[in-house]
Amino acid sequence: FIPRERSKKSATARILRDLIRRGRHHAISVIVITQYPDSIDKETLRIPCTKFIFAIEPGHLGEMKTLIMDLPEELINSLPSLPAGTCILTGTKDMIQRSIPMKVTSIRSTTHGGVTPDFMKELREFYGSDVS
Structure with missing residues (x-):
């Protein structure tokens, strides 16, 4: 999804970095979970x-x-x-x-849980319909 070796070229890495950067200004939080932090794009780990x-x-x-x-x-x-x-x-x-x-x-x-947002719908609204 956000591999280190192709992070500069990866569309998903660019989108995720942009989402993390801009998200905090629009009440969007991103959780990055990995068991292998050395395999994730360095910038993606540093931004949150x-x-x-x-x-x-x-x-x-x-x-x-x-x-x-x-x-x-x-x-x-x-x-x-x-x-x-x-x-x-x-x-x-x-x-x-x-x-x-x-x-x-x-x-x-x-006593209740939170509402689960439709992540892809939010991405499409934010970036336009070219996100699949």
Whole structure:
């Protein structure tokens, strides 16, 4: 979808980068989920204002270090062994002053879920009918 080796030429990578950049001004949030951060376009990983980084394989730490440089080295090196439900919250300095470890729970605090948007419909309305 957004491979690193073809990211400059990939239409989906360009669209996603543009959506992430412009989306924050139009109340659109994008969630990028991967188990292999070193295979994703670098710019796509750096653009979002907020990032949740869960346990990752030791071989993938290189790319993540550039996103969480304000953390102590021992905490960065402990990323592969983070317990389930624990992540590092990081982002742009105007949103999150410092990267911090946090616990994430799956306990719902409301009786209803949110509405699921039609992503492709939103893309077509934003970019025009040439998005398939």
